[in-house]
Amino acid sequence: MPRSQRNDNFIDKSFTVMADLILKVLPTNRRAKEAFAYYRDGMSAQADGEYAEALENYEEALTLEDDPNDKAFILYNMALVFASNGDHAKALDFYGQALDLNSKMPQALNNMAVIHHHLGSIAEESGDADEADRCFDQAADFWGKAIRLAPNNYIEAQNWLKTSGRGSVDVYF
Structure with missing residues (x-):
């Protein structure tokens, strides 16, 4: 049924x-x-x-x-x-496939950023600063793209980008 x-x-x-x-x-x-x-x-x-x-x-x-x-x-x-x-690997793959079909999905970009930020936090806690930086940079990249598509959304991400120094001034409206 x-x-x-x-x-x-x-x-x-x-x-x-x-x-x-x-x-x-x-x-x-x-x-x-x-x-x-x-x-x-x-x-x-x-x-x-x-x-x-x-x-x-x-x-x-x-x-x-x-x-x-x-x-x-x-x-x-x-x-x-x-x-x-x-x-996380499969999730990132499927978000990527979704974006390949529709590049105007800020929610997919945001979720990819959240995963990369989470992985960066795990790497940071385990003492792997290089991996943490790589993950945080990827998170910043995805959040920047999401914010460009939906400037009034993702306020916490915008704050993190500002406070972490990973965001550029032209991203914010």
Whole structure:
């Protein structure tokens, strides 16, 4: 039984009903509708912490989806799952794939920066100053790009860039 038919929570059921109605009236092909159904089920599974199920649904949605922008969001959500599971390398790879399809995703850039900053903090705690600097520089680069796309977002990142000396003055608005 599809996840969309198993949701017990009112909000999930409401979302599913609305999504199904939209799917029925949208002038799009069957393949795109199927892709969206798998994507929707993936998001629902992800919200419930069912990451393996979410990834299965996202993978199926990817095989059906033709639109590069929609594929980018599927890949982005897959990256979120990998990041949640602590698989930073896979998360960075999937964020990169999402950005290859849609370079206007500041949220992917921000998440990549967060991962690099986290890895830099781990390296710093273990005494590897060179690796920490490399990771922090990568974080700064990704945050700089995210802030250029969304200047009113990521205030904490902007503050970190300023206080760490890794940000350039022209980044801030």
